[in-house]
Amino acid sequence: MKEKEMILLVDENDKEMGYGEKHEVHKKGLFHRAFSIFIFNSKNQLLLQKREKNKYHSPGLWTNTCCSHQRQNEELSDAIHRRLxxxxxxxxxxxxxFTFSYNFKFHEELSENEFDHVYIGHYEGDIIPNPQEVEDYKWVDLEELKQDIEKNPDKYTYWFKICFPKVASIMEK
Incomplete structure (x- = not known):
């Protein structure tokens, strides 16, 4: 039997408040810590991933390079590298x-209520996506991505559309 994944619950100031089982946290809409990773190459293109079609929320949508949660007995600095x-x-x-908070109800039984830490990195090597997590991936120019999000917002995850503009403004400086 698969062990239940325990993730970190926080308050509105990101103060640690305990742990909850990942699926229960999302069912109850409990406030928890998350992270989002944005990887760029030397051409200043962003590495996007398309979430695997059987993911429990936001399946088949394009999003930032990687995102997840800090687990029990794990430092955030370790979690970001583990998950990438x-x-x-x-x-x-x-x-x-930067960090940001958001709350989004996907449907009656599932929501995200997160204090999200956003990380940026650079990479030029091989990409070997996990097929259980990632359906596809691609490098995209920022201007092309901005236009596509405007034309096709339903192709992208909710949290990505919130934090991408700030990441883009950082990378364009």
Whole structure:
């Protein structure tokens, strides 16, 4: 039997408040810590992933390179590297850029209520995505991506559409 994944619950100031089982946290809409990773190449293109079609929420949607949650007895600095390797098959240096909070109800039984830490990194090597997590991936120019999000917002995850403009403005400086 698969062990239940326990994720970190926080308050509105990101103060640790305990842990909850991942699926229960999302069913109850409990406020928890998350992270989103944005990887760029030397052409300043963003590495997007398309979420696997059987994911429990936002399946088949394009989003940032990697995102997940800090687990029980794990430091955030370890979680970001663990998950980048698990999802995309590589690791690289990451720097925290900013944080934001959001609350979104996907449907009657599932929501995200997160304090999200956003990290930016650079990478040029091989990408070996985990097929259980990632259906597809691509490098995209920022201007092309901005236009596509405007024309086709339903192709992208909710949280990505919130934080991408700030990431883009950082990368365009």
């Amino acid at each position: 390797k698990e999802e995309m098959g590589f690791d690289t240096e990451l720097k925290e850029a």
